[in-house]
Amino acid sequence: MGELARLSGVTVRTLHHYDAIGLLRPAHVALNGYRSYGRAELLRLQEVLFYRAFGLSLREIAAVLADEADAVTRLRAHRDRLAAQADEARRLLDTLDRTIATLTKETDMSDHDLYAPFDAATQTAYEDWLIGTYGPDMAARIATSKAAIAAMPDGVAGAMQELQVIEARLVAAFQADTKQAELTPDLTAHHALMSRLWGEDCTPEAYAGLADLYLSHADFIARYERLAPRFSQWLPAVMKAYAAEISA
Numbered sequence: 735m736g737e738l739a740r741l742s743g744v745t746v747r748t749l750h751h752y753d754a755i756g757l758l759r760p761a762h763v764a765l766n767g768y769r770s771y772g773r774a775e776l777l778r779l780q781e782v783l784f785y786r787a788f789g790l791s792l793r794e795i796a797a798v799l800a801d802e803a804d805a806v807t808r809l810r811a812h813r814d815r816l817a818a819q820a821d822e823a824r825r826l827l828d829t830l831d832r833t834i835a836t837l838t839k840e841t842d843m844s845d846h847d848l849y850a851p852f853d854a855a856t857q858t859a860y861e862d863w864l865i866g867t868y869g870p871d872m873a874a875r876i877a878t879s880k881a882a883i884a885a886m887p888d889g890v891a892g893a894m895q896e897l898q899v900i901e902a903r904l905v906a907a908f909q910a911d912t913k914q915a916e917l918t919p920d921l922t923a924h925h926a927l928m929s930r931l932w933g934e935d936c937t938p939e940a941y942a943g944l945a946d947l948y949l950s951h952a953d954f955i956a957r958y959e960r961l962a963p964r965f966s967q968w969l970p971a972v973m974k975a976y977a978a979e980i981s982a
Contacts, residue, residue: 735760735769742779757782757796781805784812789963811949815966818955875932882933893931900924904969905962914975921976938981945970945977 739746752758753769758779760769771779778799785795798808835841865872883893903920928944929936936944948954948970958966 735771738771738776738779741776742783744779744783752779752782755792755796757792757799777805781809784809788812788816794964811967814952815955815959818952818959818966821952821956875934878933879931883931886930893927896927897924900927901961904972905965908962908965908968914972917972917976918979921972924973925976925980938977942974942977945973948973 735746735749738744739749749758749769753760758775761772761775762770764770781799782795785798790798801808803811832841861873861876864876883889886893888895900920900923904917904924907917907920925936925941928941948958948966955966958969
């Protein structure tokens with residue numbers, strides 16, 4: 735155990751605690767109480783430390799490790815979350831650096847460049863990604879959605895304000911560790927808003943598909959991680975559970 739503590743930087747006391755809560759069992763415990771760890775345990779500890787660095791609690795890490803997915807699948811999903819955050823951070827850092835350089839008179843920056851991370855080109859790129867991922871029929875659905883949003887009393891600004899209110903309630907529920915059954919009102923509101931935004935019925939299958947989209951696109955992952963760490967994984971999970979409930 736002492737060797738693993740030196741190798742990983744984790745204290746012996748912490749390793750004892752991980753053993754006590756079932757997070758990391760030693761491969762073998764000798765009669766004198768000495769704990770030994772093999773390669774599998776070293777890899778499991780590394781995975782625990784990845785999640786700890788991301789801000790997960792030990793309880794949340796235990797839930798992740800209890801998932802039926804294998805370690806490679808879990809780590810790939812975690813890598814996607816980190817990559818999305820890194821991409822978003824790079825875009826924002828680039829704009830921040832250019833803004834600072836403009837304010838210190840080192841260079842100049844156009845009005846358009848001030849909002850480069852947030853402009854319409856991002857929306858166009860996202861629509862292109864949707865069409866490329868889901869096929870040409872998606873173009874017609876996007877057009878239907880744009881028409882539906884334009885017909886709303888307050889247009890896209892009003893729709894986004896409503897979405898932000900719903901998402902704020904869901905973030906609060908996530909942080910309060912609210913049970914799935916108690917999420918129904920907020921998920922119903924979210925589901926209904928999606929139907930209005932799309933300009934067509936959002937079936938349970940489509941709502942579950944939207945959850946998959948939230949999990950697969952870096953921009954969605956980054957957006958939801960900005961709302962709350964780990965929210966990008968929680969929201970799709972509760973959406974899928976809700977979709978299963980309403981389709982039953």
